[in-house]
Amino acid sequence: MRIRRTRHWRREKFLPYLLLAPALVLLAGMIYPFGLGLYYSFTSYWLQYPNRFRFVWFDNYVDLMSEPLFVRALEFTLGFTLAAVVVQVGLGLAVALFLHGRIPGRSVVRALMLLPLMIPPVITALMWKIMMASTNAGILNYMLSFVGVDPINWFGSTQGAVASILIIDTWGNLPFVALILLGGLQALPTEPYEAARVDGAGPAAILRYVTLPLLSPFLVLVVLFRTMDSLRIFDVIYATTMGGPNDATTNLHIMAYQYSFQWYQMGKGMAQAIVLLLLVVIVSYLLMRLWNRASESTS
Amino acid sequence: MTSQAVSWQRTVRNVAIAGAAVLLLVWTVFPFVWILLTSLKSPGDMLSVPPKFVFTPTIDNYAALVIGEQRGQYSSTRPDFPLFFLNSMIISIGAVALSVVAGIPAAYALARFTFPLKNGLAFVLMSFRFVPFIAFVIPLYVLYQQFGLYNTHAGLIFAYQLITLPFTIWMLRSFFMEIPLEIQEAAKIDGCSWLGVLGRVILPLSMPGIAVTVILGFMFSWNAFNYPLMLAGRQTFPVTVGAIQFISYEQVLWGQMAAATIVAALPQLVLSLMVQKYIVRGLTMGAVK
Numbered sequence: 001m002r003i004r005r006t007r008h009w010r011r012e013k014f015l016p017y018l019l020l021a022p023a024l025v026l027l028a029g030m031i032y033p034f035g036l037g038l039y040y041s042f043t044s045y046w047l048q049y050p051n052r053f054r055f056v057w058f059d060n061y062v063d064l065m066s067e068p069l070f071v072r073a074l075e076f077t078l079g080f081t082l083a084a085v086v087v088q089v090g091l092g093l094a095v096a097l098f099l100h101g102r103i104p105g106r107s108v109v110r111a112l113m114l115l116p117l118m119i120p121p122v123i124t125a126l127m128w129k130i131m132m133a134s135t136n137a138g139i140l141n142y143m144l145s146f147v148g149v150d151p152i153n154w155f156g157s158t159q160g161a162v163a164s165i166l167i168i169d170t171w172g173n174l175p176f177v178a179l180i181l182l183g184g185l186q187a188l189p190t191e192p193y194e195a196a197r198v199d200g201a202g203p204a205a206i207l208r209y210v211t212l213p214l215l216s217p218f219l220v221l222v223v224l225f226r227t228m229d230s231l232r233i234f235d236v237i238y239a240t241t242m243g244g245p246n247d248a249t250t251n252l253h254i255m256a257y258q259y260s261f262q263w264y265q266m267g268k269g270m271a272q273a274i275v276l277l278l279l280v281v282i283v284s285y286l287l288m289r290l291w292n293r294a295s296e297s298t299s
Numbered sequence: 300m301t302s303q304a305v306s307w308q309r310t311v312r313n314v315a316i317a318g319a320a321v322l323l324l325v326w327t328v329f330p331f332v333w334i335l336l337t338s339l340k341s342p343g344d345m346l347s348v349p350p351k352f353v354f355t356p357t358i359d360n361y362a363a364l365v366i367g368e369q370r371g372q373y374s375s376t377r378p379d380f381p382l383f384f385l386n387s388m389i390i391s392i393g394a395v396a397l398s399v400v401a402g403i404p405a406a407y408a409l410a411r412f413t414f415p416l417k418n419g420l421a422f423v424l425m426s427f428r429f430v431p432f433i434a435f436v437i438p439l440y441v442l443y444q445q446f447g448l449y450n451t452h453a454g455l456i457f458a459y460q461l462i463t464l465p466f467t468i469w470m471l472r473s474f475f476m477e478i479p480l481e482i483q484e485a486a487k488i489d490g491c492s493w494l495g496v497l498g499r500v501i502l503p504l505s506m507p508g509i510a511v512t513v514i515l516g517f518m519f520s521w522n523a524f525n526y527p528l529m530l531a532g533r534q535t536f537p538v539t540v541g542a543i544q545f546i547s548y549e550q551v552l553w554g555q556m557a558a559a560t561i562v563a564a565l566p567q568l569v570l571s572l573m574v575q576k577y578i579v580r581g582l583t584m585g586a587v588k
Contacts, residue, residue, distance in 0.1 A: 023405035037438035118571040120522040
């Protein structure tokens with residue numbers, strides 16, 4: 001008995017690795033393709049022409065810089081992300097503050113808000129595609145006609161396409177922001193509020209000097225998640241505009257898809273994918289640092 | 300301020316609150332209502348100007364989904380939706396099963412042991428949540444073509460691990476860490492090995508957490524669109540890819556597409572009400588409880 005116990009303890013040093021083994025095998029199965037893809041990004045891999053396969057060093061990356069579509073796609077990726085984060089976090093905060101007040105039927109509203117959040121984003125896009133039909137047969141244009149707005153060509157015009165993707169993405173993700181911030185609000189301590197009220201602070205001052213600072217870890221967290229997801233948005237654009245019209249809604253993700261799966265230029269597509277990945281990594285690193293600072297300063 | 304002015308102010312406030320609540324409710328729920336109505340319309344009612352709220356409902360669109368082919372003139376549009384639904388079930392259940400089997404011991408290791416590279420590993424797993432799918436799908440597509448995994452359930456189940464495995468490990472880890480260490484130590488003193496601690500303490504106590512993780516993992520698999528778009532073929536399309544098959548060069552089958560979106564969203568609507576307390580936690584991989 002005694003011997004078995006000591007052996008058991010000695011084995012415990014290797015035990016975590018044993019426990020992790022199945023997951024690590026699966027993980028290795030994911031890292032290997034990724035490494036292969038990284039290698040492709042330095043080659044002229046074109047699926048249709050296997051004979052032209054050459055190692056070209058950084059040619060694919062250098063070529064991107066002189067590709068006008070790449071510059072536009074990069075601009076759209078960053079611009080859309082900024083707009084989506086500002087709109088969704090702004091509205092989400094408003095909804096969270098609203099639901100934090102004593103609203104009758106709050107739990108019902110809260111439960112209903114989960115529905116847009118959890119259905120497949122591509123299904124969300126298709127639902128709105130039906131509602132955003134360009135004539136007055138589209139329910140959205142019909143409703144807007146009551147407030148004097150002429151029928152909008154949602155997916156056919158540049159501004160309409162950008163706006164529609166922003167609206168669809170916001171419908172699906174506003175509940176995410178609102179529910180996290182609502183959870184944050186409900187977990188805040190009450191003492192600072194009492195102190196502020198004793199000092200005679202009004203509602204605006206309380207929001208500005210008490211609520212928002214205390215809420216900052218949650219705010220940074222939703223900004224982090226929404227930024228990451230907006231940078232690589234794909235499903236909604238694919239199902240609605242496919243990057244059009246005139247490449248107005250082509251972001252890096254759509255562009256990499258087009259290069260690799262419409263023209264089968266795997267090398268170039270992979271180089272674009274790596275650029276997008278680097279963008280995500282850099283932005284997430286900066287936001288993570290911000291998050292650490294925010295959670296340190298409040299705790 | 301007179302008491303009359305105060306009560307007047309209160310009325311304005313209540314009306315504003317009620318208005319905002321109605322607006323929020325309409326914004327959230329109306330798309331579902333409208334798509335449900337659209338899915339019950341005949342082609343004639345579909346395109347009427349102005350849109351019809353009152354019409355004779357028909358189940359033709361759902362019938363067309365079940366029969367699996369369009370009763371019209373364009374023979375090229377024949378999505379087989381029952382098959383897509385079955386595919387979604389097979390792939391999602393398979394992906395979650397594999398993730399849970401590999402994820403339980405891994406989460407136990409990350410929650411209860413200290414070893415070198417532990418935090419690095421946890422971070423790598425977390426980072427999968429933010430990776431652009433195209434960076435994986437390009438090489439996977441090439442490999443799958445070579446090894447015969449393209450357009451197979453097994454290939455898709457493996458590709459879905461990119462979604463479900465990191466999620467499962469992080470979620471289970473956060474549930475395992477909630478179990479007080481004292482219980483585990485007591486079990487150890489009573490002679491339990493690591494396996495005994497896992498089987499007799501950790502797993503029974505975190506059963507609700509495991510159930511939540513399984514349901515949420517299933518839902519995330521169900522929502523997946525990118526991987527099957529590139530790695531599945533007509534025999535293995537899940538509902539997400541199946542639903543866009545109603546858009547073709549000739550036409551868009553609006554009614555059937557509306558019916559398809561309802562069917563594709565239905566399991567999610569039911570499941571999300573079941574696990575509503577845990578959805579935020581799931582979407583942030585356990586970061587927000």
